[in-house]
Amino acid sequence: MTRLSAGEKPPQFILFSFDGVGVSENWDLFLETAEQSDARFSALMTGLYFLTDDNKHEYQGPRHAPGESSLAFGGTRVEVIEQIEYLNRTWYGGHEMGTHYVGHFCAGTRYPGRDWSTEDWDHELTQFFRLMTDWRELNNIRTGPDLAFGPEVVKGGRTQCLEGGMGELFPALGRHNMTWDSSKAAQKAGVYWPTKVGSIWEFPVPYVWSPPLQAQQTALDYNFWVSVNGGHDRRADSARIAKVVTGTYDYMFTRAFEGNRAPLVIANHLNDWNGNAFNPPTVRFMADKCAMAEVVCATYQDVIAWMELQDPAVLQQWTSRAPVAVDATR
Structure with missing residues (x-):
């Protein structure tokens, strides 16, 4: 945890979170991948x-x-x-x-x-x-x-x-x-910095452009599933779902990393939906991106602590930047 100097870029935070966290092989997989890639995530208990x-x-x-x-x-x-x-x-x-x-x-x-x-x-x-x-x-x-x-x-x-x-x-x-x-689906398109509403920091689930779908998409695994095949368990669609997840996450990351450096919320479940179509591409995304320089795979509390440490004027230069991953061009 360090304070940014004027003109210095923030780390690219990625916030992996998992709804429900029931016992499964996917839980083992993310624990092992996080350990190997120096990632921290948020386990949301049911x-x-x-x-x-x-x-x-x-x-x-x-x-x-x-x-x-x-x-x-x-x-x-x-x-x-x-x-x-x-x-x-x-x-x-x-x-x-x-x-x-x-x-x-x-x-x-x-x-x-x-x-x-x-x-x-x-x-x-x-x-x-x-x-x-x-x-x-x-x-x-x-x-x-x-x-x-x-x-x-x-x-x-x-x-x-x-x-x-x-x-x-x-x-x-x-x-x-x-x-x-x-908990909130983003009120505007793109990836942007969290805001504080009263005493609560709100980290919206991004609503972004998805290159594979050629459409705007709420970036939550269940919502991807509905967009691809209506949420039906069709194993023949698993490869396409994986490409949609990978292509959307990569696009979100690239736009944020090269642009406003807003924390990237990756909202996921450990469920074996559609032949476990969602977890393997998310694991690969974690393994690939969390090992990169200038990338920190952190928790919500980590990011809040980091933001509250910063000089407000320096941080505001970043938080006021326009959303990214809004459409095919920005």
């Missing part, structure tokens, strides 16, 4: 995975019945312990732990996150932190390791399906001493 299926009634989402959710819970006691082991491994690897909340109530379900009030988000976060701290007692688990970190390390996250308004969500984040969010 509260459901702290509860066994038998104890799902211990969670109650806003205006939902106890034990109701849109995703599966943590499975057996053995599976919950394995989840804790992976979370610890991630923490000890130097990565950031954030939240992906709990029930995953998206549009199409009864009372989805887009309709929640500040009190609803506050309730959901209270539920998340209770599951995180009390998972042993709630599941009557006496074996395996303790969770290696506490709620105080969780400073931000991403809501389910990018839902929830800033006016409702951000006050709840503040009540829980959180400082950042990466």
Whole structure:
């Protein structure tokens, strides 16, 4: 962490984050790749995975019945312990732990996150932190390791399906001493610097030009999937999906690195969607770019700390620059 001199370029930050982080071979793959390429990422935990299926009634989402959710819970006691082991491994690897909340109530379900009030988000976060701290007692688990970190390390996250308004969500984040969010699809095209809304730094999911698609695209793996084939599991499309992901990420990176140096948000899941079409190209992007000079693959808290260290006038010369990766020419 150093202060920029006048005329000095910022590092090109890349912010890899993973929604949900359930146990999978892809989690191993990113942990190993990050270690090899000196990268740090943000693991956004789903509260459901702290509860066994038998104890799902211990969670109650806003205006939902106890034990109701849109995703599966943590499975057996053995599976919950394995989840804790992976979370610890991630923490000890130097990565950031954030939240992906709990029930995953998206549009199409009864009372989805887009309709929640500040009190609803506050309730959901209270539920998340209770599951995180009390998972042993709630599941009557006496074996395996303790969770290696506490709620105080969780400073931000991403809501389910990018839902929830800033006016409702951000006050709840503040009540829980959180400082950042990466839930909003960008309000304007391109890659640009994060902004502070009240006490919360907002890192939007980029909406950029995608050369392979020849169209504007929200740069989230699920959204790529919908754009390519409507979100259908067609293995024949896997190679094309990989080319879309690689081509879009490379374009975003080149424009930012050569232009405004805005932090690059890479929003991803560990899911094996469409024959695991998304994770291998994202792993290759991590391995290729994080090893480059002037590139720092960091966490949201890292970037906030770096920005707050800078001379405001020097930093403003960069943060005021126009978005890049807006279209085929800029």
